Structures are given as structure tokens and as C-alpha cells.
Amino acid sequence: MAGIRVGIDLGTTYSAIAYVDDSGSPKMIETDWGEDTTPSVVAVTDGGFIVGHEAKDLQASGSESAFSAFKRFMGGSHRYYAGDREFSPEQLSSILLKHMREVAERISGKEIESAVITCPAYFNEFQRKATKKAGEDAGLKVLDLVNEPTAASVYYGFKKGANGTIMTFDLGGGTFDITILDIEDGNIAVRATKGDSALGGKDWDAELCGIVLSKFQEETGESFGNDREFMCRMIVDSEKMKRELSSRNDAKMRISYNGCSATVAVTRDEFEEATSYLVDKTMSICRDLLSEMGMSWKDIDHVLLVGGSTRMPAIRSAIREESRTDVIIHEDTDLAVAKGAALLANAQEGRIRIRRKDQGMGIKTVSMSFKDVTPFGLGTLVTDPGFTRYINRIMIARNSPIPAKGRRTVKIQPGNYTEKLDIYTIQGDSENPLDLGNKVLNLAVAKDIENDGGGVDIDIDFEYDRSGMVKVTAFQGDRALRMETGTVPENCAWMGKPPVAEKIAGGRKFIILTVDLSGSMSGSPLKEAIREMCRFAKMIKDAEFALVAFADSSKEVSGFTSPSNILSKIESLNSVNVGGGTSCNPLNKQVYTLANEASGKGKVFVVTLTDGQWYGDDTVESSVKSLKDLKVECIGIGFGDVDRSFIRKISSSDKSALQTRSGGLGKTLSSIASDIGGSK
Numbered sequence: 124m125a126g127i128r129v130g131i132d133l134g135t136t137y138s139a140i141a142y143v144d145d146s147g148s149p150k151m152i153e154t155d156w157g158e159d160t161t162p163s164v165v166a167v168t169d170g171g172f173i174v175g176h177e178a179k180d181l182q183a184s185g186s187e188s189a190f191s192a193f194k195r196f197m198g199g200s201h202r203y204y205a206g207d208r209e210f211s212p213e214q215l216s217s218i219l220l221k222h223m224r225e226v227a228e229r230i231s232g233k234e235i236e237s238a239v240i241t242c243p244a245y246f247n248e249f250q251r252k253a254t255k256k257a258g259e260d261a262g263l264k265v266l267d268l269v270n271e272p273t274a275a276s277v278y279y280g281f282k283k284g285a286n287g288t289i290m291t292f293d294l295g296g297g298t299f300d301i302t303i304l305d306i307e308d309g310n311i312a313v314r315a316t317k318g319d320s321a322l323g324g325k326d327w328d329a330e331l332c333g334i335v336l337s338k339f340q341e342e343t344g345e346s347f348g349n350d351r352e353f354m355c356r357m358i359v360d361s362e363k364m365k366r367e368l369s370s371r372n373d374a375k376m377r378i379s380y381n382g383c384s385a386t387v388a389v390t391r392d393e394f395e396e397a398t399s400y401l402v403d404k405t406m407s408i409c410r411d412l413l414s415e416m417g418m419s420w421k422d423i424d425h426v427l428l429v430g431g432s433t434r435m436p437a438i439r440s441a442i443r444e445e446s447r448t449d450v451i452i453h454e455d456t457d458l459a460v461a462k463g464a465a466l467l468a469n470a471q472e473g474r475i476r477i478r479r480k481d482q483g484m485g486i487k488t489v490s491m492s493f494k495d496v497t498p499f500g501l502g503t504l505v506t507d508p509g510f511t512r513y514i515n516r517i518m519i520a521r522n523s524p525i526p527a528k529g530r531r532t533v534k535i536q537p538g539n540y541t542e543k544l545d546i547y548t549i550q551g552d553s554e555n556p557l558d559l560g561n562k563v564l565n566l567a568v569a570k571d572i573e574n575d576g577g578g579v580d581i582d583i584d585f586e587y588d589r590s591g592m593v594k595v596t597a598f599q600g601d602r603a604l605r606m607e608t609g610t611v612p613e614n615c616a617w618m619g620k621p622p623v624a625e626k627i628a629g630g631r632k633f634i635i636l637t638v639d640l641s642g643s644m645s646g647s648p649l650k651e652a653i654r655e656m657c658r659f660a661k662m663i664k665d666a667e668f669a670l671v672a673f674a675d676s677s678k679e680v681s682g683f684t685s686p687s688n689i690l691s692k693i694e695s696l697n698s699v700n701v702g703g704g705t706s707c708n709p710l711n712k713q714v715y716t717l718a719n720e721a722s723g724k725g726k727v728f729v730v731t732l733t734d735g736q737w738y739g740d741d742t743v744e745s746s747v748k749s750l751k752d753l754k755v756e757c758i759g760i761g762f763g764d765v766d767r768s769f770i771r772k773i774s775s776s777d778k779s780a781l782q783t784r785s786g787g788l789g790k791t792l793s794s795i796a797s798d799i800g801g802s803k
Contacts, residue, residue, distance in 0.1 A: 126236030128266070130274065130464025131223065133240055133254065135194045135297025135323055136362075136431070138163050138219060139458055140227050141465035149278065149462035152227040159458055161223055163296075164191040165215045167205035174222035183359040185352035190215055192325050195297045197257075198249030213253040213260075220261035237264040239468040241460050243298040244270035245318035245498050248550050248564050248593050255590070266468060268590035271295070272302035273313055273495050274463030275429040277475070278455070280306050280491060281466055287424030288314075292442060293460075294405065294432040297323035301409055303416060303423070311493040315522040317412040318498070322404060324365070324432035330398045331368075332361040335376055335387050343383040353380060368394050369434050395437045402441050409445065416522075425449045431457050467493070496522045497587045503531060504547035504556055504563075506622050513618045515549045515556045518585040525587045537578040540662050540793040544569040544581055545609065548595055556618040563618075566609035569597035574793070576658065631725030632666035632799065633683060635717050637710070638696060639733035639762075641674040642703035648762065648785065649696065652732055655789045656693050660686045662796040669717045675702025677709035683721065705735050710746035710757075710773065722753040728799060729755055731773050732788075734763040743772050751775055760791060 130149070132139045137160040144150045151159040156176055166178035166189040173181065173189075182189035188205040193212040203210045224235055240263075242254045251268055258265040272291040279289075291302045300318035304311055336347065336357065347353060360376055367374035373390045395402075413419060426446050433439065433456065443450050455462060466475050475491040502515040518529030535541060545568055551561030572579060579599065586594040597604040636656060644652070660668055668689035670680040678701050681692040701707070714729055721727045729750060737743065747757050759774035761767065761782040774780040783791040 127231070127233045128465075128468035129227065129235055129238045130269075130461050130466070130468050131220065131238050131240045131258075131263075132271070132274075132458075132461035132464060133194065133216060133220065133242070133257075134160075134163055134460075135192050135295055135325065136163055137161065137296070137457065138223060139461035140223050141458070141461040142231070142233075143465050143469050149281075149465040151458055151461065152231050155226055155230070161219070161226075162191075163194065163219055164189055165193075165218050166190070167208060167210070172218050172222075174219055179359070182355055185356045187351055187355070189355070192297055195321060195323075195325070198247070198251075198253040211253075213257040216254070216257035217260040220258055220263065224261055224263060235263065237266045237468065239267045239269050239274075239464045240265055241269050241271045241274050241464050243295075243318060243320050244272055244293075244300040244302055244316040245298070245320045246591075247320075247499060247562055249562070250320065251590065251592050255592070268592070269464055269467050270300070270302070270313075270316065270495055270498075270591070271298075271460045272300045272316065272429065273304075273311070273493065274461075274467060275459040276302065276304055276306070276311055276313075276427065276463065277466050277491070277493055278459045278463035279427055279451075280311050281463075281475075288422060289425045289427050290409070290423050290446075291427045291429055292405075292409070292433065293318075293429040294438060295323050295430040296432065297321075297325050299323055299405055299408070301405075301412055303412065303418070310491055313493075313495045313524075315412055315416050316496060316498045317408055317415075319404070319408060322401070324362075324430075326401055327394075327398050327432065327435065328358060328361045328365055330401070331365050331389065331394055332357050334389055334393060334397055335361060335364070335378070338387045338389075339378050339380070339385055342385045342387075343380075345380055345383050347380065350380075364389065365394070365435075369436060391436070398437065402437050405438070406441055406445050420446045420448060423448050425451050427451045429456060429459055466491075494524050495589075495591070497525050497527060497591055498522070499550045500552040501529070501585055501587060501593060502549045502551070502561075503583070503585065504549060504618065511621050513556055513620075513622060514554050515551065515561060517552065517554075519587055521552050523587070525591055526589055527587045529585045531583045531585070533581045533583060535572070535574060535579040535581065537576060540574055540576045540658060540789070541797045542570065542572045542574055542790065542793050543797050544572065544583075544597065546583055546595055546597070547611070548585065548593060550593070557615065563611050563615055564593060565595075566611050567595040567597075568607045568609045569604040570607060571605045572599055632663065633669070633718075633721035633725055633727045634663065634666050634799070635669045635671060635714055635727070635729045636689075636693070637671045637673065637714055637729060637731040639674065639705065639731075639735070640672045640696065640699060640701050641705045641735060643734050643763075648734060651785065651788055652762070653693055653696055655792050656732075657690050658789060659792040659796055660689050660693065662793065663799060666799070667721075670696075671709050671713045671717070672696060672699045672701050673707045673709035675704045675706050677701060677707050677713050679713040679717070682717070705733070705737050708737050708743055708746060710750065711742055715746065715749060718750055718753050718755045722755070726799075727753070727755045729757045730760065730792075730795065731757070732760045732762055733765060733770075733773070734761070735765050736769045747773060747775065758795060760788070762788060 127142045129142045139160045161175045162179040164178040166173040166181045193215045196212040272293045293300045299322040302316045304313045364374045375388045500517045500521040501519040502517045505516045548564045582598045667683040757775045758779045759770040761770040770780040
């Protein structure tokens with residue numbers, strides 16, 4: 124089969140797929156039912172899945188294993204259950220997309236080479252990632268994610284070639300977006316966007332369902348309780364009634380429940396009165412965006428209506444009354460997004476070049492360009508200049524043309540030997556990291572920083588790609604640093620506290636340095652150990668240090684003291700006499716006593732450096748267990764050729780069991796300092 128690039132409108136209530144034909148025009152690929160759209164409904168059965176019309180029929184019959192409107196919950200924690208099976212919104216979206224791909228390839232006789240998938244302009248990073256993953260899991264090569272209003276506007280520009288400033292008003296089944304854009308000779312530049320990813324036709328359905336049920340209850344006295352099967356039927360029937368009320372002044376619904384039956388009538392006036400607050404929400408978002416852009420309705424030449432829910436008379440009336448401008452009813456209200464996405468799937472570097480037949484003129488090339496914007500600012504967590512609070516420093520402003528990039532340079536201060544940097548990325552426009560409009564996206568960790576303690580500059584790039592998705596990279600000079608994804612804490616309340624207060628709230632830190640002074644450590648190994656432990660102590664300024672030496676016996680060289688005071692004790696290790704062998708286990712004597720003293724006062728760490736196994740004592744593992752019972756973290760460092768299995772025995776976990784060789788101890792201790800909480 125010949126390959127094609129397609130555009131897919133992954134909708135809340137209906138989805139559609141289109142491609143560009145040989146004439147250069149976007150065409151819909153029909154379903155098995157000979158229709159242009161597929162109901163976005165998935166039913167789970169014992170044998171697999173049913174998608175589309177059949178699934179919607181099952182939902183209408185009250186099946187609890189038929190699911191719809193899952194697009195609204197993309198990228199979130201919402202889950203759907205069918206028996207003992209669990210599904211996420213992106214999994215259900217993937218099942219829907221796979222079905223559409225297979226049907227489209229069979230009907231068209233063409234293999235789908237790649238796809239552009241649309242999403243609401245106001246989808247955040249989590250929702251976009253989930254949408255892209257759903258497409259990839261469905262076997263699609265996802266070229267891009269494109270905002271739905273942009274796709275619809277591209278198709279309008281392609282068809283009409285109109286010029287002017289347009290507001291695209293896109294009200295779908297589950298989401299609402301508005302976009303202000305300029306069209307000139309078919310070329311499109313988006314200026315700004317705003318919306319609500321939890322506002323759509325489903326909300327009007329729910330209100331109408333409430334009206335019907337209230338009337339039925341008044342007439343019959345029936346109470347519905349938590350009858351999910353009945354409510355599934357009612358929601359489907361309410362959607363049908365809503366469609367009737369768009370073309371008629373009243374509609375009726377026959378309801379039967381628990382042996383009672385009644386015919387309920389609803390007028391358009393009743394419906395519009397009950398849902399007027401939803402219409403007001405859409406108008407309020409329009410006004411807010413115009414205000415943010417320093418514009419008024421007089422600056423808008425046309426309002427382009429997109430999305431099936433714009434068929435409601437109340438919406439059209441409100442737009443005309445509010446805008447007092449030309450309102451365009453898109454001829455392909457339900458299909459414009461998919462057709463625009465198909466055009467964009469054939470774009471190259473932001474320009475659409477399509478050869479198509481021209482009336483009486485043979486073949487001509489149509490050229491269009493488009494430029495979109497990001498709906499959210501992108502920032503990073505920093506402290507204010509006075510180190511009194513955390514703030515979200517905006518690196519890319521909202522409504523910036525995408526792709527977009529912002530750079531921040533971080534200076535690691537002299538005396539800090541860290542080899543990694545934590546970078547919190549925040550999507551949102553408020554300086555307060557914890558404002559409801561902000562979302563902490565991720566923790567990126569830049570690693571392998573070359574740092575001799577003299578001060579290092581790290582450049583961090585924050586990017587939005589063409590799909591509006593986020594990327595964070597870091598550089599030391601021209602060298603790209605290795606990036607890893609960290610874990611964002613479930614509770615980020617600490618971002619609302621003063622940095623110093625947060626540091627104190629974390630509790631005191633107690634570090635017991637336990638050093639092997641056996642004969643094999645004499646000379647250069649001990650010199651390196653003393654030098655690097657002194658640097659280690661300087662890196663963790665808010666800790667208290669104790670020092671234990673061991674060989675044939677063990678000795679407490681110092682009780683807990685400050686980092687500055689422990690330096691002279693570490694340097695005195697050259698003169699400490701504890702024998703020349705390695706027969707002593709220091710963990711069950713001096714180390715345990717010190718740990719017990721600090722237990723309950725803060726976090727306690729035992730950092731043990733040894734170059735060999737301790738002979739003559741088989742209590743090592745029980746000693747570590749006793750320390751773990753005190754909630755002490757044991758970190759073992761094997762220096763030289765010591766067997767790793769022994770290092771595991773003196774450590775709390777495999778992750779805490781480290782090994783290094785001559786010249787590498789400084790790097791190992793720097794890594795430990797960063798993990799324990801050294802200077803940032």
C-alpha cells in the first residue's frame with residue numbers, strides 16, 4: 124500500500140481522520156459505517172474491545188464497561204474499571220486511535236506513514252505527553268501535536284484565503300479554546316490563545332440530564348440513587364435531546380425506571396436558562412484574552428465558529444451580541460480540525476506546499492505558512508535575590524511563538540564541589556510556584572559537571588518544541604551535560620516556605636566518618652583519604668561530624684562537632700594508632716554509640732571508607748541492621764580492590780554500596796555530599 128500522512132482529530136465525543144488527496148485537497152477517510160466521524164467511545168468485552176458506534180450503543184443500553192469523554196482526563200490520575208481490569212485515559216485513547224488507524228488503512232487502501240494529532244490549545248505538558256503516547260501506542264508515527272483551533276484555522280485559510288484578524292471560537296464536546304490569529308493571503312500567525320480543557324458540550328448534556336431527571340422525579344416520585352447503568356443511558360439520551368433543541372423549540376424524552384414511565388418535555392428556553400452560566404464562561408474567557416492582549420472586539424474582523432457544540436443557538440447568539448462583528452459558521456464544523464491537521468501533516472518547516480488542480484489553469488502550487496504560540500509560560504524554580512522565598516522565574520512567556528527557547532545561567536559557588544544540578548520546571552504564569560494555575564512538570568538533573576571547587580557556570584536551556592512540549596538541557600561551556608529525570612515530591616508545599624526555613628525544617632544532619640587505618644591504607648591512599656574527607660566536610664556546612672578510626676581496634680577520634688572543627692581531627696589521622704590489621708568491626712562499638720546519641724535529633728549517616736574486608740568478626744550484617752533500626756543510613760565506600768560483596772554488607776542498600784580507586788575518591792564523596800544535602 125502507498126503511504127500517506129494523515130491528520131487526526133482526537134475528539135471528546137467524536138474523532139475523525141483525513142488525508143490530502145492527489146488534487147491537493149484534504150479529504151475525510153470514512154468509517155465502516157460510511158460516516159466521516161467515529162464516536163469516541165470504547166467498550167471493554169471479554170474478547171477485547173468494541174469501538175465507535177457499537178460501543179456507543181452499548182453505553183446507551185447502560186453498559187458499565189463502555190467509556191467515553193476520557194479525553195478530558197488525559198495526563199491525570201483518573202482511572203476506568205471494567206471488572207478487575209483498569210484503564211487510564213491514554214490507554215482508552217490508544218485503543219480508539221488503533222481502531223481508527225486500522226479502519227482507515229482498510230477503507231483507503233493506503234498505509235498510514237505518519238500522523239499529526241490535534242489537541243486543545245490549552246492542554247498542558249502532561250496532557251500533551253499522554254496524547255502523543257496514546258498515538259505511539261496505537262502504532263502511529265506522531266509527527267506533531269497541533270492545537271485544534273490552529274488546525275481549523277489552517278483549513279479555513281486554505282479554503283478561503285481570507286485576510287484579517289480572526290478569533291477562532293472552538294467549543295467541542297469536552298474542551299473549549301479561543302485563538303486570536305492573523306491571516307494574510309492564506310498565511311497564518313497565531314497571536315494568542317486561551318481556554319478551558321474541562322469545558323465543553325458534555326457540560327450542557329449534564330445540565331439537560333439534570334432538568335429531565337428532576338421533572339421525571341417530580342412526576343413519579345422515583346429516586347435514582349447511584350444507578351450507574353441508568354445514568355449512562357440518560358447521558359446518551361440527553362445528548363440526543365440537546366441536538367433536537369438546537370433545531371426545535373422543544374423536545375421530549377420517554378423515560379422508564381423501576382416500573383414507572385413518563386414522557387418529559389423540555390423547552391429550549393428552559394435549557395438555555397439552566398446553561399446560561401456555561402455560555403457566560405465562554406464569553407468571560409474571550410474577554411479575558413482580549414484584555415490580556417490589549418485588544419477589543421473592534422480589533423477582530425471575524426469570529427470563526429468551530430466544534431459541534433457551536434451549533435447551539437445560545438452560543439451563536441451570545442457571540443453575535445458580544446462581538447458585534449462578522450460571525451463565520453464553518454462549513455465543516457465537525458471536520459475542519461481533521462482536515463487542517465491533514466494539511467499540517469504535509470507541511471515542511473512551518474510551510475504547506477501542496478500541488479492541486481486549478482480551474483482551467485492546470486496544476487498550481489499552493490503555499491501557506493503557519494506559526495503557533497504556547498498557551499502557558501514556562502519557568503524554573505529559583506530563590507529571590509534576598510534568599511527569602513522561592514519563585515517561578517519565567518523563561519518563556521505565555522503566547523510566545525513556538526518553537527521557543529529561554530536560557531538561564533547558574534553559578535555554582537566556589538567551595539561547592541557538587542557534580543550535579545537539580546532543575547525544577549514549572550508550567551504557568553504566576554511567580555508564586557504554588558498558585559493553582561501553575562504545574563510542577565518535572566525535576567531534571569544535570570549530571571557529570573566538571574567541578575574543582577573553584578566556581579562553575581552552567582547554562583540551562585528551556586524549550587517548547589513545535590508540539591508545545593517541553594525539553595530541558597544543560598551545558599558546561601560547549602559540552603552537553605547528561606540529563607536524568609528525577610522524582611518530583613508528592614508534596615511541594617516546601618516551595619511556599621522561605622528557603623532558609625525549609626533548610627532548617629529538614630532537620631539536623633549528623634555524619635559519622637569511619638576510616639580504615641590498616642597498613643594497606645598507609646602512604647598515598649591515606650593522604651588522598653584525608654584530603655578528600657576535608658573537602659567533603661567543607662561541602663556540607665549545615666551538618667555535625669564525628670570521626671571514628673579502625674584497624675585491629677577502633678577509636679572515637681572526635682565526637683560530633685562542626686565542619687570547621689572536624690578538619691583538624693581528620694588531618695590528625697596520620698598519628699592515630701589502632702593497629703595495622705583489619706580485624707575490628709567499628710560499627711557495633713563506637714559508631715553505634717555515636718549513632719544512638721544522634722538518633723531522633725535529625726538524619727544520621729555513617730560513611731565508612733575501607734580498602735579491605737574485616738576479618739575475625741562475623742557481626743557486620745547484624746551491626747548494620749542495628750543501625751538501620753535507629754533509622755541510620757549506612758554508606759560504604761570500597762577504596763581499591765576490596766570485594767563489592769563486602770561493601771554491600773556494610774551498607775544500607777545496594778545503592779549505598781560504592782566503590783572507587785585511587786584518584787576517584789573526591790568524585791565519590793562529592794556525589795554523596797550532593798545526595799545528603801550539601802551546598803546547592
